[in-house]
Amino acid sequence: MQKTHDNFGIKPAYAGLWAEKNKIFINLEIVGGKKIDIVINLENDKPETRAEKWLRAFSAEKRLKFIAVGLGGFGDVPKIGERLWLNQDIVPFAHKPVGRLGASAARSLCQNARRQFSPEHRAKITITADRKVKTIPLTGLAVYKKFSSKKDFDILLDLADRCRKQKLRIIFVNATAAGGGVAIMRHALIRFYRLLGVDAHWLVLKPDADVFNVTKKKIHNILQAVCPADTRLTAADRHLYNEWSRLNAVFFKDNFKKTDAVIIDDPQPAGLIPYIKEYNRFSGIIYRSHIQIVADLIDRCRVQQHAVWKFLWKRIRQADFFVAHPIPGFVPGEVDRRRLVYVPANTDPLDGLNKKLTREQKAYYWQVFSEHLRQEGQAPLDPDRPYLIQVARFDPSKGIPDVLEAFRILRKKMAALGFTDRRTPQLLIVGNGSIDDPEGAPIYEETRRMLSLNTYIHLAEDVKLARLPHNDQLLNTLLADSYLAFQLSHKEGFEIKVTECLMKGKPVIAYRAGGIPLQIKHGKTGFLTAINNTDEVADKALKLLLDKKLYRKMSYLARTTIDTRYLTPANAAQWLSLALRQTSHDQILKYNIREMKSRIISEKVLNNSQ
CATH class of the missing domain: 3.40.50.2000 (Glycogen Phosphorylase B;)
Structure with a gap:
């Protein structure tokens, strides 16, 4: 633990850097201070190298923490952005200030970077009018190779290539863009698919506090058997969930009509499945269960769990695949094992949660x-x-x-x-x-x-x-x-x-x-x-x-x-293999299933992990 962690002298800051000829125009916004315009010469360095050196030296000298930087005019913006993210913990934003040059361009870049963050310096999550979540590019693709074997990375690239050639469109749907493991995984996955050139999108449902009370306190907690004994999913709860599902389905209808595969994350959007079938009979549908479903209580017809599962299963059973964590006890007996795929959760080695910080x-x-x-x-x-x-x-x-x-x-x-x-x-x-x-x-x-x-x-x-x-x-x-x-x-x-x-x-x-x-x-x-x-x-x-x-x-x-x-690369490959299930890559799907079956954990293993 760091003994200097309670030093309240570090100020957050934002910057815009515009490279033009042999100079870099810089605009700074130091929070609690003032806005500053600076011009620096390249000094025989490449613009990218000079910018990195200046940001590091200036932040150390002035005790600043650059939160984000807008970049323009550089020859390789993605590469400098990757280095700023991984080496200096700065979120990079590429931006083209239309009709501006010099100091004016730098100010526009700084303003754009600042707009992406809240007054508390938390990254804003951008959700478009049609409820698509936009992600921020942070790194390139090559840096991920060290987190996968060459064989597996080549399989991943081949899968992505086939998706591009077939012009497959993949949609992920869940309840929220922030909070919990699903949202974290989806941010990383969509960023990664952008690097691969895969046409993948992430939709989040229109929020409803009353519905979320039902899905969390009743559906989620009942399935996990962590609710009071008298908790029941009432007729009013079912009606509320069904109506909310219908409204969301109508809202997303155009998206569903133009997709080849839809991944439904957890019970919240499960009510969309029948509508997707109606709107697009050619689209594949994959239901992804992220929670611990106490399957034996469902199979033994325990009143609470059995009733909730029956309500959901009427919708989930229409999906083409049921994806679960590699634990058989999480999968109710009604799920057809021929349509069952085991996939673990994943984390991204290069996101803010896991990259190395100084x-x-x-x-x-x-x-x-x-x-x-x-x-x-x-x-x-x-x-x-x-x-x-x-x-x-x-x-x-x-x-x-x-x-x-x-x-x-x-x-x-x-x-x-x-x-x-x-x-x-x-x-x-x-x-x-x-x-x-x-x-x-x-x-x-x-x-x-x-x-x-x-x-x-x-x-x-x-x-x-x-x-x-x-x-x-x-x-x-x-x-x-x-x-x-x-x-x-x-x-x-x-x-x-x-x-x-x-x-x-x-x-x-x-x-x-x-x-x-x-x-x-x-x-x-x-x-x-x-x-x-x-x-x-x-x-x-x-x-x-x-x-x-x-x-x-x-x-x-x-x-x-x-x-x-x-990790993200392996997870990305598994989703692509499912999206390509009707192509010649069925054998890769089988390979992935077989690989994960080798990691399935049984009750016997659990009991013997002494």
């Missing part, structure tokens, strides 16, 4: 985080002590009370060994909110109330709770500087945050829930325990705190043994 870059995000804690009435973390972390939505399935209890037991064990409070770790529980998740705020408040109970009040100052705005690099920083991570979910789909922790060299202590055991090599990159066994969680955390040699070994293995099947 100490100086992380210092800015620590500044942002400390201010957030202050605004919530909490003191910043003590930089002289390590901290343990769980990153997850404030959700009834995420085991947040278990994290608090495991931390209490750990601190008690350390006190018994003679550790003073100053020599013990802190705890950080953070998560993002989402428009389709109405439970986040109440569960956050409930967790804060737990800390005021006699059981936990003596630890309250060392536990930080944060329901954060969406900022990928902020979460990246918090994970990267932590000592170890917890993931104590009781119910889970795949929870790709586990892999994101491992990529940063953080051992993960987790329950054997959902797809989590697929990602952790027990005893090598982390520890798996039975659900509710908070005492063992505390024991494993204590072991890693005391045994530095073991910790270093686990950290190294976590960082160097990431399964590339959980």
